[in-house]
Amino acid sequence: MTFNGYGVWAIYRFEMARALRTIWQSIVTPVITTALYFVVFGGAIGSRMQEVGGVPYGAFIVPGLIMLSLFTQSIFNASFGIYFPKFTGTIYEILSAPVSSLEIVLAYVGAAATKSAVLGLIILATASFFVPLQILHPFWMMAFLILISVTFSLFGFIIGVWADGFEQLQMIPMLIVTPLTFLGGAFYSIDMLPEGWRTVTLFNPIVYLISGFRWAFYGQGDVSIGVSLTATLGFFALCLAIVMWMFKTGYRLKN
Amino acid sequence: MPAIAPVIAIEGLTKTYKSGHQALKRVDLNINKGEIFALLGPNGAGKTTLISIVCGIVTPTTGVITADGHDIQTDFRAARTKIGLVPQELTTDAFETVMATVTFSRGLFGKAPNPAFIEQLLKDLTLWDKRDAKLRTLSGGMKRRVMIAKALSHEPDILFLDEPSAGVDVELRRDMWVMVRRLRERGVTIILTTHYIEEAEEMADRVGVILKGELILVEEKTALMKKLGKKTLTLNLTEPLTAIPAELSDWGLTLKTDGGELEYSFDANADDTGVPSLIRRLETLNIGFKDLNTRQSSLEDIFVSLVHTNGTAA
Numbered sequence: 001m002t003f004n005g006y007g008v009w010a011i012y013r014f015e016m017a018r019a020l021r022t023i024w025q026s027i028v029t030p031v032i033t034t035a036l037y038f039v040v041f042g043g044a045i046g047s048r049m050q051e052v053g054g055v056p057y058g059a060f061i062v063p064g065l066i067m068l069s070l071f072t073q074s075i076f077n078a079s080f081g082i083y084f085p086k087f088t089g090t091i092y093e094i095l096s097a098p099v100s101s102l103e104i105v106l107a108y109v110g111a112a113a114t115k116s117a118v119l120g121l122i123i124l125a126t127a128s129f130f131v132p133l134q135i136l137h138p139f140w141m142m143a144f145l146i147l148i149s150v151t152f153s154l155f156g157f158i159i160g161v162w163a164d165g166f167e168q169l170q171m172i173p174m175l176i177v178t179p180l181t182f183l184g185g186a187f188y189s190i191d192m193l194p195e196g197w198r199t200v201t202l203f204n205p206i207v208y209l210i211s212g213f214r215w216a217f218y219g220q221g222d223v224s225i226g227v228s229l230t231a232t233l234g235f236f237a238l239c240l241a242i243v244m245w246m247f248k249t250g251y252r253l254k255n
Numbered sequence: 256m257p258a259i260a261p262v263i264a265i266e267g268l269t270k271t272y273k274s275g276h277q278a279l280k281r282v283d284l285n286i287n288k289g290e291i292f293a294l295l296g297p298n299g300a301g302k303t304t305l306i307s308i309v310c311g312i313v314t315p316t317t318g319v320i321t322a323d324g325h326d327i328q329t330d331f332r333a334a335r336t337k338i339g340l341v342p343q344e345l346t347t348d349a350f351e352t353v354m355a356t357v358t359f360s361r362g363l364f365g366k367a368p369n370p371a372f373i374e375q376l377l378k379d380l381t382l383w384d385k386r387d388a389k390l391r392t393l394s395g396g397m398k399r400r401v402m403i404a405k406a407l408s409h410e411p412d413i414l415f416l417d418e419p420s421a422g423v424d425v426e427l428r429r430d431m432w433v434m435v436r437r438l439r440e441r442g443v444t445i446i447l448t449t450h451y452i453e454e455a456e457e458m459a460d461r462v463g464v465i466l467k468g469e470l471i472l473v474e475e476k477t478a479l480m481k482k483l484g485k486k487t488l489t490l491n492l493t494e495p496l497t498a499i500p501a502e503l504s505d506w507g508l509t510l511k512t513d514g515g516e517l518e519y520s521f522d523a524n525a526d527d528t529g530v531p532s533l534i535r536r537l538e539t540l541n542i543g544f545k546d547l548n549t550r551q552s553s554l555e556d557i558f559v560s561l562v563h564t565n566g567t568a569a
Contacts (some may be wrong), residue, residue: 004332004365005365006361006362006363006364006365006366006367006368007362007363007364007365009362010358010359010360010361010362010363011363013359013362014351014359017355018350021350088346088347088348088349089342089344089346090346090347090348092312092340092342092346093340093360093363093405094363095310095311095312096310096311096312096335096338096340097335097363097364097365098331098332098333098334098335098336098364098365099363099365100332250314254312254313254314
């Protein structure tokens, strides 16, 4: 046996079953939250806002909103997926099974990424009921959607392994990712900022992710698509390297 | 020693936790194929650490371990496929059903689905009626059965039972013993840890005693009991004694039940057990007895004395 396909499938299915069991929490809640954003920012406030680069404000914020959900849901799903067995002790079985660390990551991250990618598409469909949408580069839209789901699921997996308690699970998404997303141009173009702040914003990695995704929709972004893609792949590689190191050293998984 | 290769070979195993706690000092141990091996020791002796290392949950500090000839680190897939583990703690996914969790375990260990096998397994463990029940609704004993079913779901050749009787009622304990014997008949090697002596005495072929991270003794159970076995001779006297006569001081006797019984503890394997001379002396002293019996000390007595001597020596 060189690849434990049954093992990967077992974990993947287990994780997907958990989502289906808690379908309300997994799918319905984020959809309602996003719909509220459209009502408030798109409908109520958006009607008083200027178009951004020829795109109505309501439509402009769609990529940013999807990104916000992808970030938070990927991190939540993956971190919870690996943290919970650690918390209950059922991790013993995973650690004693003939699955390699790569297979474990593949299964947990794959399931978390699948869930958030599906959720992203559901939010996209929801948005199309509220605002006129256009997707200039569907291939790149899907590519960014999947790449970012996978990357943030990896990131979530790291948090889940690292976390010692439920507070820590919440801490990074709430204290770092959500603020960076709000400041990363989810709801505005960074061109709207004064010169000095624009430079500061360029240190926020989230800017590159949102910009790339928005480019796939409207053909325009705050930074060039090449830079966006490089930044996204860079973050992906970084997360992957950390995960591999964790398994190699048994960090917080094995004594 | 049998000529065939051991099913588990542990060589020079040590484990020092990050905290500096030395859980295993140096363990060398071979487990023979098809035997039931009981690892005895008080709490904190290193039993669970030893098992956890063999199963891949804890990383050893030094040492080489093979399971059925496969190195547990370099060839972990082949090694772990052979091994099933029933841990001490009842850790289950509360919201899963019995069927789902057992099927999950089989898949996790890389085996193709086999509904017929799972059905038989659940029936053997009287879990079949509960197959659709969520784990959180099960009693402790039932959960223990589920843990066993999970461990056996991938048809392992080696089964580890870590404290199988902890918090288990008499009925389940009997069931488990029956199951263990049945598995052995099918050629499965079983290693169990316990601090219930009667469990080892009842089931094991060989016994290892672990104390403060060291395997201080590995022996055939029967040989161990014979070798270390003390026997006790009890004499029911016709006339109670108020004190032990000075002429009998060489035997180190004790008086029991208000002087009605005389007890003599001796080494059954010694050339001179002291029994015949004691009886002759009693005759000359005119101390009569109605009845006598000798009793072999249990594994528990042996264990207690081992723990005691090593505890004071250390």
